Amino acid sequence: MLSKRARLWLGLLVTVALLSIASSCSKTETPDGDKDGGKDAGKAYTSKGDEGTVTGKVSYTGTPPEAKKIDTSADAACTSKSPNLTTEEWAVKDGKVANTFVYIKEGTLTDGSKIGDWTFETPKTAATLDQNGCHYKPHVLGVVAKQDITITNSDPTTHNIHFTPKNNPDWNQSQANGAGPLTHKLNTAEVLVPVKCNQHPWMKAYVGVLRHPLFAVSAEDGSFTIKGVPPGKYTVVAWHEGGANGTEKTTEVTVPAKGAATADFTFGSTAELRGRPSSMPVVSAIEVPMMVKH
Numbered sequence: 001m002l003s004k005r006a007r008l009w010l011g012l013l014v015t016v017a018l019l020s021i022a023s024s025c026s027k028t029e030t031p032d033g034d035k036d037g038g039k040d041a042g043k044a045y046t047s048k049g050d051e052g053t054v055t056g057k058v059s060y061t062g063t064p065p066e067a068k069k070i071d072t073s074a075d076a077a078c079t080s081k082s083p084n085l086t087t088e089e090w091a092v093k094d095g096k097v098a099n100t101f102v103y104i105k106e107g108t109l110t111d112g113s114k115i116g117d118w119t120f121e122t123p124k125t126a127a128t129l130d131q132n133g134c135h136y137k138p139h140v141l142g143v144v145a146k147q148d149i150t151i152t153n154s155d156p157t158t159h160n161i162h163f164t165p166k167n168n169p170d171w172n173q174s175q176a177n178g179a180g181p182l183t184h185k186l187n188t189a190e191v192l193v194p195v196k197c198n199q200h201p202w203m204k205a206y207v208g209v210l211r212h213p214l215f216a217v218s219a220e221d222g223s224f225t226i227k228g229v230p231p232g233k234y235t236v237v238a239w240h241e242g243g244a245n246g247t248e249k250t251t252e253v254t255v256p257a258k259g260a261a262t263a264d265f266t267f268g269s270t271a272e273l274r275g276r277p278s279s280m281p282v283v284s285a286i287e288v289p290m291m292v293k294h
C-alpha cells in the first residue's frame, strides 16, 4: 500500500502530466484553429484587382439516397407550416448536388506567398441563418471567422438553436416565436460546424468557418463560384455532409490573373465507382474521409 504522502505525490504527478498533454494538444491549434499558423498578425490581403474565380459543378453518380419524409407530429406548428418536410442530407436534382461547401484549403499565390499567410478582412455584413418551416435556411452556410451570424425565427413555434463545434465553444439559445434575432459568431476556423435544434431533432444545418472568404455553397443545379481568388495554384475541397463526419473531395486548380479556373466534383456511391472497369477514366476528385482535427 502506498502511504498517504506517496499517493498525494502520485496524484500531483498525474495532474501535471495531464496538464502538459492538454497544453501540448492545444498548441497544435492556433487561435484560429488553423494549422497554417492562425496568423492574425499576418499580412493583410488587399485586392490587387487581378483576382479570378473558381467555378464548377458538383455531381452525383448513381442513384442518390432518397429524401425521407420527416415526422413532425411532435410539434403541430411545424406540421401545419411544413406538412411535407423531408430530409436534406442529399439534395440531388438531375444528378447535381446542392448544399456542398466548396472552399480553398491551401495554395500558393503567383508571388510565392501562401494563402494561409494572409489575413482577410472579416465581412461587416452578417450572414443569416433562418429557422423557417421548422428547417434551416440555408442548410449549409459559409462564414469568415468572427463574422456575425444573424439567427432569425420565422416560425410560430419556439426553436432552440445549438451549435456543436469541435474548435469553438458550444452555444445554444432558445428563441421563442416572435422573438428578435440572435447574433452569434465563431472565432475559430472549422469545417464544418453542425447546428441542431434542441426542440426539433430533425433540424440540421452546417456552418463552414474559414479565415478567408474564398468559399461557396453549391446551388440547386450543383453550380458554385468562388470569387476574389488571388492568382495562384490551390487545393480546392468540396465538403458534403454525407458520411459520419462528412465527405471531402479534393482537386487542384490554377487561377490565372483575372481569369477563371474550373473545379468539378463528383460524389456517389463507392460501390458504383468500384464497379467501373479499370480502363475507364477515374473521377478527378478523390474521396478522402473527413479528418478530425488533432
Ligand SMILES: [Cu+2]
Residues within 6 Å of the ligand: 131, 134, 158, 159, 160, 197, 198, 199, 200, 203
Ligand atoms: Cu426547432
